[in-house]
Amino acid sequence: MSEEIKPRILKINVLRFDPNDKNDFPHIETFEVEEADGMTLYIALNEIREHNDNSLMFDFVCRAGICGSCSMLVDGRPTLACRTLTSKLGESITLAPLPLFKLIKDLSIYSGEWMRGLNERLETWIHDKEEELNFDKLEERMEPELADEIYELDRCVECGCCVAGCGTIQMKPDFVGAVGLNKIARYHLDPRDKRDDEEYYELIGNEDGVFGCMTLLGCEDVCPKDLPLQSKIAYLRRMMIKTALKN
Amino acid sequence: MKKKKIDKTPARLDFIQSASGLILGLFMWGHMFFVSTILLGKDVMYNVTRFFEGYYFFGESYPIIVTIVAGIVFFIFIVHAAVAIRKFPSSYKQYKIMRNHIKSFKHDDTRLWFWQVFTGFAMFFLGSVHLYIIMTNSADIGPYASADRVVSEWMWPLYILLLLAVEFHGSIGMYRLALKWGWFEGKDAKKTRDRLRSYKYAITVFFLTLGFLTLAAYIKIGIEHKDNVGERYHEQSVTVKGVQQ
Ligand code: HEM
Numbered sequence: 001m002s003e004e005i006k007p008r009i010l011k012i013n014v015l016r017f018d019p020n021d022k023n024d025f026p027h028i029e030t031f032e033v034e035e036a037d038g039m040t041l042y043i044a045l046n047e048i049r050e051h052n053d054n055s056l057m058f059d060f061v062c063r064a065g066i067c068g069s070c071s072m073l074v075d076g077r078p079t080l081a082c083r084t085l086t087s088k089l090g091e092s093i094t095l096a097p098l099p100l101f102k103l104i105k106d107l108s109i110y111s112g113e114w115m116r117g118l119n120e121r122l123e124t125w126i127h128d129k130e131e132e133l134n135f136d137k138l139e140e141r142m143e144p145e146l147a148d149e150i151y152e153l154d155r156c157v158e159c160g161c162c163v164a165g166c167g168t169i170q171m172k173p174d175f176v177g178a179v180g181l182n183k184i185a186r187y188h189l190d191p192r193d194k195r196d197d198e199e200y201y202e203l204i205g206n207e208d209g210v211f212g213c214m215t216l217l218g219c220e221d222v223c224p225k226d227l228p229l230q231s232k233i234a235y236l237r238r239m240m241i242k243t244a245l246k247n
Numbered sequence: 248m249k250k251k252k253i254d255k256t257p258a259r260l261d262f263i264q265s266a267s268g269l270i271l272g273l274f275m276w277g278h279m280f281f282v283s284t285i286l287l288g289k290d291v292m293y294n295v296t297r298f299f300e301g302y303y304f305f306g307e308s309y310p311i312i313v314t315i316v317a318g319i320v321f322f323i324f325i326v327h328a329a330v331a332i333r334k335f336p337s338s339y340k341q342y343k344i345m346r347n348h349i350k351s352f353k354h355d356d357t358r359l360w361f362w363q364v365f366t367g368f369a370m371f372f373l374g375s376v377h378l379y380i381i382m383t384n385s386a387d388i389g390p391y392a393s394a395d396r397v398v399s400e401w402m403w404p405l406y407i408l409l410l411l412a413v414e415f416h417g418s419i420g421m422y423r424l425a426l427k428w429g430w431f432e433g434k435d436a437k438k439t440r441d442r443l444r445s446y447k448y449a450i451t452v453f454f455l456t457l458g459f460l461t462l463a464a465y466i467k468i469g470i471e472h473k474d475n476v477g478e479r480y481h482e483q484s485v486t487v488k489g490v491q492q
Binding site: 073076077165167170171172198201202205206207209211213214215216217218220221228230231234235237238240241243244245247 | 253254255257258259260261262333334336341344345348349350351352353354356357360423426427428429432436437440
């Protein structure tokens with residue numbers, strides 16, 4: 001008997017649709033790809049584009065789980081294609097674009113637009129007193145532990161997996177989702193941000209904010225960056241209750 | 248500096264939802280232990296009943312105490328339902344989106360939420376019937392009276408459904424409460440969650456087992472007592488006050 005194991009032939013089912021083509025409708029197309037060692041879905045998709053169908057659309061930039069572009073539903077679960085080894089999946093793999101975001105075509109979505117809207121809504125930037133801004137002054141020092149803690153939350157790549165994995169936001173699209181709450185937690189930690197608790201309450205102390213979260217924890221379970229979303233949301237909830245109590 | 252005026256209602260509603268859920272959840276655990284004393288014998292359950300009627304404090308039984316306690320529980324139950332109903336899907340579209348999400352995502356805690364809403368909905372009816380009957384018939388609690396209610400007054404089908412609904416709803420709710428507020432979180436939130444989830448399953452199994460054994464005990468007594476419906480256990484020795492009969 002030969003030592004070599006025959007590689008699997010993967011059946012990759014892609015949900016395809018071009019919203020700009022009036023004659024198109026959502027349909028599943030199946031492609032066969034010969035599995036290679038260490039193959040990721042990103043590689044498999046490139047194989048398809050190269051050998052089967054060059055009109056297949058999907059997003060990628062970094063190929064290393066840093067840019068967050070290649071997020072998609074893999075067998076119903078939101079994740080990054082570039083970090084998903086085909087060996088961890090069955091022979092038949094179903095790919096679909098993340099829901100909720102604007103569809104460009106096939107697996108390609110316009111998550112940037114949604115994220116920009118969210119960032120504007122939650123004002124995810126350092127709020128300082130504009131008139132007191134002095135570029136000659138040295139920035140205040142920060143404890144390394146605090147800097148680490150902020151950096152930990154800053155690792156969010158806005159891939160949208162937590163949004164796609166959240167039943168609450170699917171039902172109620174005005175909900176800010178874990179990506180939004182994580183950002184608020186990040187700015188709240190930052191001593192350079194001068195917003196007080198009441199101002200944060202204005203942003204997320206409502207049913208589209210932290211009180212809308214139903215603790216389904218899909219976000220926590222799918223986040224490709226393993227952000228501590230469950231703890232941070234619980235923390236914000238406690239903080240918002242305290243803010244309401246002290247007023 | 249001028250203080251911004253914030254709308255505190257959403258915070259209050261979330262707090263009320265959790266606090267009422269917690270009180271109801273703890274009450275249901277206590278309740279199950281009291282009801283299940285029938286498994287230790289009719290006398291034990293009879294004495295527990297008398298205890299809650301104030302017999303050991305006043306030397307006489309006052310079922311009105313039970314009526315009042317049941318009334319308070321009913322009130323909390325209604326408040327909880329009123330606040331928690333905000334979380335129900337509010338249209339067929341929302342319902343369908345959630346069903347599809349659950350089906351394709353295959354995520355345990357999302358599924359659990361569905362069951363919590365489903366059992367919560369069922370309890371609008373099941374819980375109300377039970378609470379109203381106990382409030383208005385508080386003198387008729389005891390080894391024979393309760394068993395008659397289960398068998399001869401046809402409460403057993405309702406109790407089977409109510410038991411399932413309460414146990415699933417309550418233990419999922421307690422689990423979610425801990426995660427939602429970050430209780431017991433410790434250093435490793437993921438590990439804690441795994442542990443909490445196994446406690447949750449254990450609690451569900453424990454209370455369902457205890458609940459069904461208890462129900463079976465009442466059904467057995469009820470069937471044996473079928474021909475003497477209305478007769479009370481040790482009735483002669485108890486003076487009932489505070490209730491018109
Ligand atoms: C008509 C009766 C009831 C209805 C309609 C109802 C409904 C609900 C709903 C929809 C939730 C989920 C809330 C969320 O996702 O944030 C919930 C949570 C909860 N329920 Fe109930 N429920 C009822 C009765 C009960 C009873 C009898 C108990 C006690 C066993 C209970 C204990 C809880 C607990 C502990 C929670 C978690 C609270 C939270 O997440 O803040 N519920 N209920």
